[in-house]
Amino acid sequence: xxxxxxxxxxxxxxxxxxxxxxxxxxxxxxxxxxxxxxxxxxxxxxxxxxxxxxxxxxxxxxxxxxxxxxxxxxxxxxxxxxxxxxxxxxxxxxxxxxxxxxxxxxxxxxxxxxxxxxxxxxxxxxxxxxxxxxxxxxxxxxxxxxxxxxxxxxxxxxxxxxxxxxxxxxxxxxxxxxxxxxxxxxxxxxxxxxxxxxxxxxxxxxxxxxxxxxxxxxxxxxxxxxxxxxxxxxxxxxxxxxxxxxxxxxxxxxxxxxxxxxxxxxxx
Numbered sequence: 121x122x123x124x125x126x127x128x129x130x131x132x133x134x135x136x137x138x139x140x141x142x143x144x145x146x147x148x149x150x151x152x153x154x155x156x157x158x159x160x161x162x163x164x165x166x167x168x169x170x171x172x173x174x175x176x177x178x179x180x181x182x183x184x185x186x187x188x189x190x191x192x193x194x195x196x197x198x199x200x201x202x203x204x205x206x207x208x209x210x211x212x213x214x215x216x217x218x219x220x221x222x223x224x225x226x227x228x229x230x231x232x233x234x235x236x237x238x239x240x241x242x243x244x245x246x247x248x249x250x251x252x253x254x255x256x257x258x259x260x261x262x263x264x265x266x267x268x269x270x271x272x273x274x275x276x277x278x279x280x281x282x283x284x285x286x287x288x289x290x291x292x293x294x295x296x297x298x299x300x301x302x303x304x305x306x307x308x309x310x311x312x313x314x315x316x317x318x319x320x321x322x323x324x325x326x327x328x329x330x331x332x333x334x335x336x337x338x339x340x341x342x343x344x345x346x347x348x349x350x351x352x353x354x355x356x357x358x359x360x361x362x363x364x365x366x367x368x369x370x371x372x373x374x375x376x377x378x379x380x381x382x383x384x385x386x387x388x
Contacts, residue, residue, distance in 0.1 A: 122146040125312075126184040128171070128191030128213070131155040134228065134285055134304065135190045141305030142188070145312065152180050153191065171209025174216070181216040186312055189213050189227035196255045196383050206258035214269050222275070226311040229263055229279040231297060231323070231333075232256035235374020244334040245321035252374035254383055263321060270319040278311035278341070281333070282324035289349045292360050293375045296330040300347035303327075310341045317341065332373055
């Protein structure tokens with residue numbers, strides 16, 4: 121059991137799942153977010169922080185054993201917003217951990233770091249990044265920061281290339297990319313507890329029959345997902361017609377992020 125874990129983005133959708141699911145791993149759970157973290161329990165301490173504020177992040181990371189970094193902008197947005205939340209914010213987390221002697225960070229990267237690979241290609245963690253959006257660029261940046269802090273400073277990281285982490289898949293694409301909430305908790309547990317991770321990139325995906333991603337490079341974590349999107353196939357296929365195979369939404373890994381116009385362009 122850890123003495124103190126820090127969870128950023130604790131008020132967000134995935135942060136809320138991990139806040140509950142990781143309770144057994146730590147005596148004290150430090151929760152941080154820019155938004156209010158409601159109803160803290162006896163074992164929880166709330167430390168609000170804006171990730172773009174380096175001083176606040178330095179204070180937030182003091183006296184913690186490891187960081188689960190789920191904070192930042194969780195979707196595509198204007199580049200300036202992405203810059204402050206996901207690029208500057210992630211750098212501040214790593215630099216604060218280096219200064220405070222925190223030696224493991226588990227953080228939410230994304231499948232959008234590799235979103236322009238064609239769906240005809242199954243990929244592992246060794247392929248070059250191919251980001252599909254401002255958001256994807258920030259995740260590719262973050263993976264490079266994680267590698268740098270391991271190589272130069274010995275800060276271990278697990279970069280979680282999360283697919284579609286929702287209660288249940290809602291479209292045909294998610295039959296491949298779905299990550300269930302229980303599998304998310306298991307994945308983060310393994311990323312925290314594995315004896316040595318250096319910098320490991322792993323795809324956050326459940327045990328779906330249809331697969332785009334190969335996790336053989338991360339077998340040492342011991343991640344063994346149990347859930348399978350196939351149980352939702354009949355429901356999804358009844359609600360969604362077969363798309364055109366040339367539609368970029370289904371032609372590449374990143375789906376709508378790859379097919380959308382540039383977010384910063386004026387709306388016409």
